Amino acid sequence: MGKVHIEIDGQKLEAEVGSMIIEVADKADIYIPRFCYHKKLSVAANCRMCMVDVANLPKAVPACATPVAEGMVIDTRSQKAINAQKAVMEFLLINHPLDCPVCDQGGECELQDLSVGYGDDVSRFTEGKRVVKDKDIGPLIATDMTRCIHCTRCVRFGQEIVGIREFGATGRGEHMEIGTYIEETVESEVSANIIDLCPVGALTAKPSQFKARAWELRQAPSIAAHDCLGSNIFVHHRRGEIIRVVPRENESINEVWLSDRDRFSYQGLTEGARLLNPRIKRNGEWEDCDWQTALNLVASEMKRIIGASNGNDFGILMGNNATTEESYLAQRMLRKAGSNNIDFRTRRRDYTGDGRGSVRSGMNFPMENLDTMDATLLIGADLRHEQPLTALRVRKSTGYGKAMAINPFDGEYNFRLSNELQPKSNMLAQEFACVLAAADALRPESLNAEAKEWLDGIEFNDEHKEIAQNLIDGEASCILMGVYVQEHPQAETINWLAETLASVTDSDWGYMTQGCNAAGNKIAGAVPCQSAAGGKSEQGKTAKEMLTEGLKGYMLVNCEPDVESIWAEQALQNLKDAEFVVALTSFADGRVPDYANVMLPIAGCYETSGTYINVEGKWQSFAAAVKAPGEARPGWKVLRVLANLLDLSGFEYESSLQVINELREKFDAVGDVRVARKVPPPMMVVNEQETNRECLGLYMVDPLVRRAGALQKTPKASTHPISISRVKTR
Amino acid sequence: MKQFKQFINSFLLIELLKGMKVTFANMFRKKITVQYPEEKTPQSPRFRGLHALRTYPNGEERCIACKLCEAVCPAAAITIEAGPREDDGTRRTTKYEIDLFKCIFCGFCEESCPVDSIVETRVFDYHFEERGLHIMTKDMLLEMGRIHEDQIAADREADAKYR
Numbered sequence: 001m002g003k004v005h006i007e008i009d010g011q012k013l014e015a016e017v018g019s020m021i022i023e024v025a026d027k028a029d030i031y032i033p034r035f036c037y038h039k040k041l042s043v044a045a046n047c048r049m050c051m052v053d054v055a056n057l058p059k060a061v062p063a064c065a066t067p068v069a070e071g072m073v074i075d076t077r078s079q080k081a082i083n084a085q086k087a088v089m090e091f092l093l094i095n096h097p098l099d100c101p102v103c104d105q106g107g108e109c110e111l112q113d114l115s116v117g118y119g120d121d122v123s124r125f126t127e128g129k130r131v132v133k134d135k136d137i138g139p140l141i142a143t144d145m146t147r148c149i150h151c152t153r154c155v156r157f158g159q160e161i162v163g164i165r166e167f168g169a170t171g172r173g174e175h176m177e178i179g180t181y182i183e184e185t186v187e188s189e190v191s192a193n194i195i196d197l198c199p200v201g202a203l204t205a206k207p208s209q210f211k212a213r214a215w216e217l218r219q220a221p222s223i224a225a226h227d228c229l230g231s232n233i234f235v236h237h238r239r240g241e242i243i244r245v246v247p248r249e250n251e252s253i254n255e256v257w258l259s260d261r262d263r264f265s266y267q268g269l270t271e272g273a274r275l276l277n278p279r280i281k282r283n284g285e286w287e288d289c290d291w292q293t294a295l296n297l298v299a300s301e302m303k304r305i306i307g308a309s310n311g312n313d314f315g316i317l318m319g320n321n322a323t324t325e326e327s328y329l330a331q332r333m334l335r336k337a338g339s340n341n342i343d344f345r346t347r348r349r350d351y352t353g354d355g356r357g358s359v360r361s362g363m364n365f366p367m368e369n370l371d372t373m374d375a376t377l378l379i380g381a382d383l384r385h386e387q388p389l390t391a392l393r394v395r396k397s398t399g400y401g402k403a404m405a406i407n408p409f410d411g412e413y414n415f416r417l418s419n420e421l422q423p424k425s426n427m428l429a430q431e432f433a434c435v436l437a438a439a440d441a442l443r444p445e446s447l448n449a450e451a452k453e454w455l456d457g458i459e460f461n462d463e464h465k466e467i468a469q470n471l472i473d474g475e476a477s478c479i480l481m482g483v484y485v486q487e488h489p490q491a492e493t494i495n496w497l498a499e500t501l502a503s504v505t506d507s508d509w510g511y512m513t514q515g516c517n518a519a520g521n522k523i524a525g526a527v528p529c530q531s532a533a534g535g536k537s538e539q540g541k542t543a544k545e546m547l548t549e550g551l552k553g554y555m556l557v558n559c560e561p562d563v564e565s566i567w568a569e570q571a572l573q574n575l576k577d578a579e580f581v582v583a584l585t586s587f588a589d590g591r592v593p594d595y596a597n598v599m600l601p602i603a604g605c606y607e608t609s610g611t612y613i614n615v616e617g618k619w620q621s622f623a624a625a626v627k628a629p630g631e632a633r634p635g636w637k638v639l640r641v642l643a644n645l646l647d648l649s650g651f652e653y654e655s656s657l658q659v660i661n662e663l664r665e666k667f668d669a670v671g672d673v674r675v676a677r678k679v680p681p682p683m684m685v686v687n688e689q690e691t692n693r694e695c696l697g698l699y700m701v702d703p704l705v706r707r708a709g710a711l712q713k714t715p716k717a718s719t720h721p722i723s724i725s726r727v728k729t730r
Numbered sequence: 731m732k733q734f735k736q737f738i739n740s741f742l743l744i745e746l747l748k749g750m751k752v753t754f755a756n757m758f759r760k761k762i763t764v765q766y767p768e769e770k771t772p773q774s775p776r777f778r779g780l781h782a783l784r785t786y787p788n789g790e791e792r793c794i795a796c797k798l799c800e801a802v803c804p805a806a807a808i809t810i811e812a813g814p815r816e817d818d819g820t821r822r823t824t825k826y827e828i829d830l831f832k833c834i835f836c837g838f839c840e841e842s843c844p845v846d847s848i849v850e851t852r853v854f855d856y857h858f859e860e861r862g863l864h865i866m867t868k869d870m871l872l873e874m875g876r877i878h879e880d881q882i883a884a885d886r887e888a889d890a891k892y893r
Contacts, residue, residue: 101796101844102821210812210821213797 006072021063021074022050032076033085033114035092035199036151037064040256042160047092047151049114051084052076060084082118089118094125095174096200097146104142105201107214111149132177138185139713140192140260142209148178148202154194161257163395163414164188178202187715188414189388189698192260196246207267207710208244212236220625221248223612224262225321225516225605226705227387228362229253230614231262235606235625242266242606242626252368253614259388260714261698265705266606272707275588275601276630286593291600291631295638298555298598299645301580302337305553311339315546318344318526319558320515320702322635323610324619325659327517327524328532329639329651330557336648340528340540341551344521346565347483347514347696350491351542352681354529358674359667360519362615363510365478373397374474375507377435377467378405379494380428381482384412385698385716387512387615390480391415401474404467406431408484419467426686429490432497433683434460439468439504446504454680471505478502481511487566489690493681500680513615515702520613523667533666534673550574556583557635558602560703562591564696584635586628587703602635603628605704609656610636617672621660767855775885778837779854781828781866782874784847784882791872792847795823799839799848807832808839826868830858846886851878 002017008030015024020043025032035047045065052063055073060081063074075081093115100106132145150169155178158166166186170177180186186194195205217236224231224245231254236244245266247258278294279286305314316330322344331342345351358364370376370393383391394403395415402418405411408425423431438460440447447455471477479498485491495511502509513519525532528540546554547567554575561571575581575595583596586604593599602608607628611621628634636656643651653659699705699717711717739745764771784792795812811825839848851874858864866874875882 101798102794106796210795210814212812213801215801216797 004068004070004072006068006070006074008074009076015068018067021052021054021066021068021072024068025063025074025076030076032063033118034064035110035114035149036153038153038156038197040161041153041156041197044152044156047149048088049085049092051081051088053078053081053084086118086120089115090120090124092149093119093123095130095146096149097129099147103144103147103201104204104209105147105198109201110199130174135179136183136185137180138187138191138715139710140206140264141186141195142204142206143202144204145178145202147200149200150176150178151199152178153197153199154178154203157194157197158188161193161392161395162188162190166191167194185715189261189384189716190257190259190392192263193247193257196256196258205244205264207264212238212243217243220606220623222606222622222625223516223620224254224258224265225612226261226265226701227259227389228513228516228518228615229367229387229389230516230612230618230620231258231389232620233258233262235266237626240626242269252366253618254389255392257389257392261388261701261705261711264711265708267709267711268704268707269586269604269606271709272587272703273589274604274629274632275585275599276632278601278631279588279599281597286599291633291641294598294600295642295645298582298600299642301553301582301597302555302642302646305580306338309552311337311341312541313552314339314555315341315343315541315551315553316526316555316557317346317543317546317559317561318342318521319556319560320344320517320564321605321704322517322521322526322557322559323608323656324517324520324524324613324663325610325656326557326635326639327521327526328659328663329636329643329653330555331525331531333639333643333646333648333651335525335531335537336643336650337646340538341546342526342540343528343543343546344515344518344526344559345486346543346547346559346561346571347487348491348543349487349489349566349690351529351544353492353495354527354539354542359530359534359670359672360523360613360617361511361513362519362617363480363508363512365508365510365616367393367616369476369508370394370478370480371396372401373476373478374401375470375477376401376403377471377477377479377507378403378407378411379432379479379481379498380407380484380488381405381480381512382407382409382411382484382695383480383482383512384414386483390512394480402470404470406435406467407482418470419463421463421467424688425488426688426690428485428488429493429497429683430458432494432501433458434464435467436497436501436504438464439472439501441465442468442472443504447500451500451680454683468501468505471501471507474507476508477505478508478510480509483512483514484695485511486513487695489686490684493683496681510615514696516614517612519615519617520611520619523613524663532663533670535666547571547574550577552578553580554578554582556581556585556592556596557639558585558703560585560590560592562595563700563706564702584638585703586632587707589707590703600638601628601630601632602638603632607632608634608636610634611656611660619660619664621657773852775888776837777852777854777885778835778840778850779852780830780850780856780874781833781839781871782849782851782878782882783826783868783871784849784875784879785872791822792845793823793826794845794847795821796844798842798844802838802842804836804838805832805834807834823868826871828866828871830864830866849875849882849886851882852885853878 032050034050036044045062050063051060053075135143155167216238220235222235224233232248232250234248249256277288398415404419406421437455437458485494498509531537548570565571581596582598583592584600584602606625609623699711800808800810807829809827815822
């Protein structure tokens with residue numbers, strides 16, 4: 001790219017050829033007013049607010065749609081520019097209602113702000129203002145379409161970023177209306193981003209409607225806790241109550257977007273029945289008690305069960321949004337107390353990979369690279385419903401690259417697939433193996449003898465060959481496995497196939513994980529096969545064994561196995577039959593009170609400090625945004641005191657930072673070691689029954705989301721995205 | 731000579747009579763004493779006394795929970811919580827409280843109100859008998875509005891041309 005030299009407001013700047021004036025000005029911190037321009041969307045140039053004065057041009061020109069040229073002299077504050085901007089503002093205000101006092105956008109409204117600078121105090125317009133009927137577009141977004149100024153950001157977002165046209169403009173001129181055209185709810189999983197995009201109050205958040213003013217809110221940076229991306233967010237709160245969650249820009253993770261799940265899950269904190277005091281069940285009745293009594297009871301029961309069974313009959317299950325600190329303390333406490341039964345993978349069937357693979361779990365390449373892949377192969381991945389924002393990235397790459405999928409279900413995609421295979425769910429590994437066989441035929445020199453022997457006799461057809469060819473041809477290509485693969489009985493085989501196929505085709509590979517902190521939990525050692533930072537450990541019981549075979553004692557940390565686990569019914573029975581169940585939980589509803597003996601109130605999301613490690617291995621620490629209600633305490637504090645009461649040494653932490661620093665030191669000393677698999681795993685024959693289980697729905701993934709009212713009212717909540725009905729059983 | 735004059739003056743009680751002249755003059759002048767509480771001093775239409783929340787003639791409360799009064803209050807005496815009203819979903823306050831111990835009666839709330847809802851009435855004589863009563867709740871404020879609506883409306887009318 002060549003460079004041109006321009007001058008804006010007397011500042012000499014160097015700009016890339018083809019960039020627009022507004023981009024160059026933004027980079028140089030020169031503010032040009034705008035409504036329709038957004039850096040992530042295409043240029044529409046329909047609001048005309050960004051008029052600037054370019055020397056030697058007769059009229060003012062829109063900065064968002066005028067490419068820079070060598071020697072251009074631009075004045076954004078000249079009388080000509082300001083007159084143009086003022087005229088545009090007068091037009092915009094013709095039909096805009098003056099209802100700022102009742103508008104939720106009031107105080108953070110782009111139109112309000114700019115009308116202070118460019119608006120007249122008196123309107124010359126005496127005719128009637130137009131009124132547009134409001135649309136009911138679902139439980140997440142409130143509309144007031146009379147306020148709309150037709151910037152079409154929301155329309156372009158649906159069209160360009162999500163790939164689902166939910167909004168459109170009908171009519172022209174004064175009769176133009178933004179809407180869904182037919183009565184329909186907006187139901188994409190990232191729909192609420194249009195709230196941020198809307199420069200006026202036409203689209204606002206329904207769950208926080210009328211609750212607070214922008215100037216009352218305090219802002220705390222945090223990390224979203226419902227998928228493995230670790231999207232960066234701001235938590236906005238007022239008088240100790242979370243009012244809303246908005247995205248915090250991070251180009252390498254969530255860009256400027258946020259999924260609806262991350263945005264509205266906070267509601268669960270107030271809508272779920274919160275547990276405010278430690279509770280003990282005595283003769284079938286729950287009684288509130290103080291922390292000391294409850295913790296002493298837990299410690300003595302833990303000692304008794306672990307002592308009596310040599311550590312075999314007590315186990316800890318970590319929940320999907322446990323922080324790394326909680327996992328680290330829980331496993332350290334348990335291992336020191338003499339047991340290795342700790343796990344967080346309540347949805348995994350295949351544990352043969354334990355002890356191999358990487359210290360952490362997840363992707364082996366930066367998420368950003370998904371944007372620019374020439375070929376992306378998805379295996380058992382329903383990205384839209386698992387990690388909605390990765391689907392947007394893959395969609396970006398399909399502008400020039402190819403996306404392919406081997407999914408044993410009718411996936412919903414917001415991008416075009418060049419190749420799609422739909423094997424039966426129990427034949428996923430077999431189908432995938434055909435692709436590897438095809439790749440082997442195309443590049444015969446790259447596989448070792450053992451792998452070749454493994455592939456012997458596997459036949460492939462043209463489609464498999466095409467997929468392999470696409471991966472080989474792509475300069476940048478990747479194989480991405482979804483959460484479904486990790487739940488598959490042949491997870492390890494599929495992982496090996498992906499890794500091998502990646503090496504044959506020179507691709508990147510990785511897998512998405514359940515929950516927000518699978519990588520963190522694994523590094524922390526909350527798995528039966530390894531202690532913190534991949535340290536040695538005797539093999540303990542896996543989540544499957546704990547839940548299906550039954551234990552005498554359980555500790556559940558923010559975990560509801562009766563809903564989350566694959567073996568929900570068995571789990572519920574075993575938990576009911578157990579002698580002693582202690583639940584560290586934020587909520588007093590659900591089925592936990594049925595089977596627990598002691599409930600300890602712990603702080604929920606945004607109420608505790610901690611660290612999440614995302615699927616790429618980024619460590620992201622955050623502080624508590626608000627205080628936990630009642631007697632609830634952060635989970636790491638509870639576990640730390642419990643360890644003290646168990647008379648274990650080395651638990652003198654005073655902050656969560658000390659805990660994570662200790663783990664970080666251990667992890668940095670060894671690094672992310674990969675233990676490669678030498679022998680290919682056997683290809684098992686799996687019975688179809690075993691694979692045809694429901695995945696956790698989009699809004700079912702963790703206790704908080706399950707209690708978030710608005711999300712549960714959306715159409716997507718009532719159906720499991722990959723439910724048994726959608727899994728192909730040919 | 732000077733001493734002699736002084737002697738005569740004091741002997742004839744001249745100074746005293748001068749003083750008595752003032753006293754007598756005032757004895758027959760019109761009294762300015764106001765027999766509070768039976769009588770009250772006149773008040774300006776702009777008088778800033780106890781607060782009230784007004785309603786429209788049809789009984790609908792005026793306040794739309796824009797929270798400008800809360801934002802402008804220099805003493806942070808106003809606390810508002812808002813949300814959609816249950817029956818029709820319009821924007822209303824769920825809590826509107828003024829702490830009279832904090833309030834400095836500056837009248838900014840009244841000035842900032844876009845719908846003339848929060849106003850200060852002419853009521854200035856009040857007392858609290860119990861701790862906690864110094865916080866005027868939304869119900870108390872609306873009641874104040876109902877009682878004094880005629881006066882409030884007349885005052886706004888009188889002041890309208892200056893606003």
